[in-house]
Amino acid sequence: MRSQTRLPAAVAALLGLSALHPSPAGAQDVERGREVYEQWCSQCHGSEGDGQGPAAEYMIPRPRDFTTGLYQIRSTATGELPTDEDILRIINEGMPGTTMPGWEEELSGADREALVAYIKTFSQFFETLGAPEPLEFPGAPGASEERIAEGRLFYDSIQCFECHGAEGRGDGEASSTLQDDLGNPIRSADLWKAWTFNGGSTVEDIYQRLRTGLDGTPMPNFSDLIDAGFMTDDQLWNLAHYVRSLSPEETPTPEEVIVVGQVAPGELPGQLADERWGQAESFYVPLVGQIIENPRWFDPSVDGVWVQALHDGSEVAFRLTWHDRSRSPDPGWLEWQGWVLDAMAPREGENLEPAPRPDGITVQFPPTIPEGMDMPYFLMGDGSNPVYQWQWSSVPGTAVKAAARGLDIYEPLGAEGLTSEAAWEAGRWQLLLRRALVPADPASELQFEIGVPIPIAFFAWDGDNSEEGARGSVSSWYFIQLEEETPPSTYMAPLVAFLFTGGLGVLVVRRAQRRDREVQAAAAGIVLPPEPRPQMARNFGFAVGALWLLFALAAAGNSVGGWAAGQTDVGFWWAVITGFLTIAASVALIGTARHRYQGPRKS
Amino acid sequence: MGRYTKHPFWQSLAVVVVSYALIRWGIAYLPGLVGITSAPVPASVVLQYTAIVLVGVLVWVSDNEERWTRFKEPIHAALVEPDKKVVRMSMMAVVPLLVAFATFNNVRPTISAPASLRSIHPAPPTQITFRGETIVLEGLENPLREPDLEEAAFELGKELYYQNCMPCHGDYLNAGGHYAPGFNPTPLELRGSSTIAQLTESFVFWRIAKGGPGLPREGGPWNSAMPVWEDFLTADEIWAVTLFLYDQAGIAPRTWEEEGIEE
Incomplete structure (x- = not known):
């Protein structure tokens, strides 16, 4: 045992490095490792280390089976065991895009070291095969436009698109046929979401995955092809740079308020492909499985939606963008549906058979803007507080309005006044939704107001992942706020x-x-x-009067503007302010003019 | 130097500035020293406390005629003395500019979510109806916390937790589940001394059984993603999860004696 105390990260990292050198794990280490494993790991990975803990069926991909000695993320060649450092790294950082969390902050360095020692005892290969050697790589060349462009060409030439899709969104022809070595369905990585890469998101991580492959999954390694002279190391680095360039530098984080930008009247983009959308700010809203009401769904396919929104003072338009590996219903995905439904627990509810199901997304708002903090229940309202929805489905492909009082309990409100346009291309849906700020029926529909936070929430379904009804992905309430022109009073x-x-x-x-x-x-x-006759003070009096008059004119402008826009309250109160300012200005001007100087003040 | 440290005006100024710094940053720093997560001090509190300090200082300087005269000296000097012209002019430029800036910050349109005033630990009801059966919460202890039942209950609770609760509340009970970033308010952290360690097991039972929709209005039931677990789990299963939470997090529930209620 190296240390019993909780160690700072730097020392822990040093210990991790020292684990590189083969040192026989002490029996004490293994015993402590067993205790930690039983308390924190066995629930998913199983007490026997076979990856079949009680929670395993609630997860895709499944927890690792340690008994086979097969590890997905390694620094060693395909088919080889991982180094101790490889195992420690996954314990420390977890596996993004899966249910495996990192434990660096949670467990002491000694405990994590002990875990490595214990996990290795599940497979005899660690003893019989000896310590593996990590593959040696040259350092990463810097990123450049040329490298990325070369990488793109190389991506096509070695046919990455078969699984990862033409644009890299994980929607390749073969993506509906992928299974891991255990026979569970597995999704090809969406290369636009580096934050979900199982082995990390840096260019070096991506390159290492290309060299080592992801053992146990359909992802091959390319070291053999380099050794055989079919490709060069440089080409593989270009590919890694291209893949990294598809994702944003930083993991997107949600903002509580989605700003609806203002454009000039009549300038609202009416089509999905309109170039003006390129300038509209994009807000990321994460979606997670609906695991709140029966039937729950622990394997959602849509994990986020990007929201862009604009208004022109009379209409509001949203452009929603989300990734989906297929345009559902696609008969090519029926077999996949069967695999997912068989693999996922809990198998609650009905319709657990593969069937052609459409994709869909629902945007929800409260029917009226809440006065206080009260809102309808975010999961499509309840019996006493409904939500107002725009429901879009890929069949028939248009959006309709509805009032919902709980999951799947809704009353259609027709499509009058709601325009929609949708397109699926290369693993991505885009949907345009547009409506006037003042609704067709104010009694049942939300009236959008400028400058006020309005709650908004989302619910999405991927039909080819067997999602429908309550089986889908959800967000909690966010807010939209329609940008307002800065009023002159601000200055x-x-x-x-x-x-x-x-x-x-x-x-x-x-x-x-x-x-x-x-x-x-x-x-x-x-x-x-005696003080000289205060000409200064006289001028000051006139200046103040003139200034008040100027303010009065500006206020009158606001008032007229308010009446013209139909906002009678704004018009009225600015009129009152105009009145006061006019009185103040007249008093200052007339008072100064009539005032006669009577010598210095006596005290 | 002594000219400044002994002068009531500069003493007062120092007291106000130091107090402001302490109120603004010092208070927020304290909880961190004993391992409790801290939060910034609200602006209204800073304003109130600083105003109290200011009033105290003014009472002190004006309490004594001589001190009051000395206190006014630098102010008077800045206003009239010819060699203080630079100070006078810069004050007359800086102060109106600051006021204008503060006004602008107040009136400019801002984009922010409305303040959420939800109560995190709302008052529990004295009794609930669980699957048609009335359960009195007051004085209720975990029936599974018995020597011969505890071990099996822990194992059952562990299994149920990792199947049902882990996606939000996390493997380490630290609200670090992979679904946690998808919800606002974020799921409750269960470890540490500030959440369920402050509650009785019957309170936790109520929160699990009735979930988000069972919260009173002040708890913001419309935005909580906590399911109504009585739809999924039996009473014994919920008690088992409750027991597991405390044991796995290494904390003890609050007892009814501490609450001042005799059984």
């Missing part, structure tokens, strides 16, 4: 505050100075000459 108020504070400052300083002069003069017995 007026600071100006007024500046002038007011500055004026007050001048008054205070002048008073203090005059009193100081008087005190000094009195002390010296001098009688001060």
Whole structure:
């Protein structure tokens, strides 16, 4: 046992490195490893290490079976055992895109080391085959446009698209036929989501996967082809750079408020392909399996949707983008559906047979903008508080409106006033939804208001993954806010505050100075000459009057604008403000003009 | 130096500035020292506390005539003395600019989600109806916390937890499940001293059995992704999960004696 105490990360990393060198694991290590494993790992990986713990059936991909000695993420050649460092790395960092979390912060360095020792005892190969050697790679060449373009060509020439699709979204011809060595369905990686790559998202990680393959999955290794002279190392690096370039640098994180940008009246993009969408900000909303109401679904296919939204003061348009490996219903995926339904627990509800099912997405809002914090239940409302929905389905391919009072309990509201356009291409759905801010039927439909946060939530289905009804993916409530034009008062108020504070400052300083002069003069017995006629003060009075008049004019403009836009309350209150400002301006102007100077103030 | 440290004006200024810094950053720093997660001090609290300090300082300086006169000296000097012209002019430029900036920040349209005022530990009901049966929560202990039942209950609870609860509440009971980032509010962290360690097992039973939709209004039932587990699990299964949560996280439930209720 190296240490009993919890170690800082740096020391733990050093211990991890030292594990590279073969050192016989002590019996103590293995015993401690067994305890930790039983407490934290056996639920999924099984007490026997066979990957069949009680929770295993709720997960795809399944937890690793340690008894075979077959490991997906390694630094060693295909078919070889992993190094101790490889195993430790997965324990530390987990496997993105799967249910395996990282344990670096949770377990001490010694405990994680002990786990490595214990996990290796499940397979005799670690003893019989001896310590494996990691493959040696040259360092990564820097990324460049040329490398990425070359990588793209190489991607096509070695036919990565067979599984990963023409654009890399995991939608290749063969993607519906993929199984792992255990016979469970497995999805080809969506290369646009580096944050879900099982072996990590850096260019080096991607390159290492290409060299070592992902043992136990259909992903091959390319080391043999390099050794045989069919491709060069450089070409493989280009490929790694191309794959990395498909994903954003950083993992997208959701924002609580989706900003609906404002465009000039009539400038709202009416079509999916409109170039103006390119300028609209994109907001990522993660979706997770609906595991709240019966029947639950632990293997959702749609894990996020990108939302873009614009309005022009009279209409609002949304463009939703999400990845889906097939345009459902696709008969080529019926067999896949059978595999998924057989593999996934819990098998709740009905219709657990493969069947042609459409893709779909539902956008939901409250029927009216909530006054306080109360909202309808995010999972499609309930009996007392319905939600207002736009339901789109790939069959027939248009969107309709509805009021829902719970999962699958809804009342259709027709399609009047809701325009939609959808397209599936290379593993990606895009959907345009457009409606006037003021609805056809204000009694049952949401009226969008500018400048106010409005709750929004999503529900998506991939029909070819056997999803329908409650089996799908969900989001909780987010907000949209329609951008408003900055009102002139936003700039007026600071100006007024500046002038007011500055004026007050001048008054205070002048008073203090005059009193100081008087005190000094009195002390010296001098009688001060009378103050000159204050032409300055007169000018100041007129300037203030003119400024108030200017404000009054601006307020009158706001008022007229408010009435014209049909916002009578805005029009009314600006009219009141105009009145006060006019009175203030007249008093200042007339008062200054009529005022006669009567010599210095007597005190 | 001593000219400043002994002068009531500079003393007052130092007290106000130091207090502001302590209120703004110092208070928030404290919980971290004892291992509790901290949060920034709300702006309204900072304003209130600083105002109290300011009033205290003014009472102190004006309490004594001589001190009050000395306190006013630098202010007066800045206002009238010819050699303080630079100070005077810069104050007269900087102060209105700051005021204008603060005004702008207040009136400009901002995009932010409405404040959520949900209560995390709402008051529990005294009794609930569980699958048609009335269960009185007050004074109720976990029936499985008996020497001969505990071990089997822990194993059952462990199995149920990792099948049903892990996707959100996490393998390590730290709210780090792979579905956790999909929900807002995020799932409750179960370990540590600040969540279920503060609650009785009957409270936890109620929360599991009735889930998000069973929350009172102040708990924000419309946005909680916690399922209504009485639809999936029996009472014994929920008690088993409850027992497992405390044992696996290495914490003890609050007892009814601590709550001041005799059994």
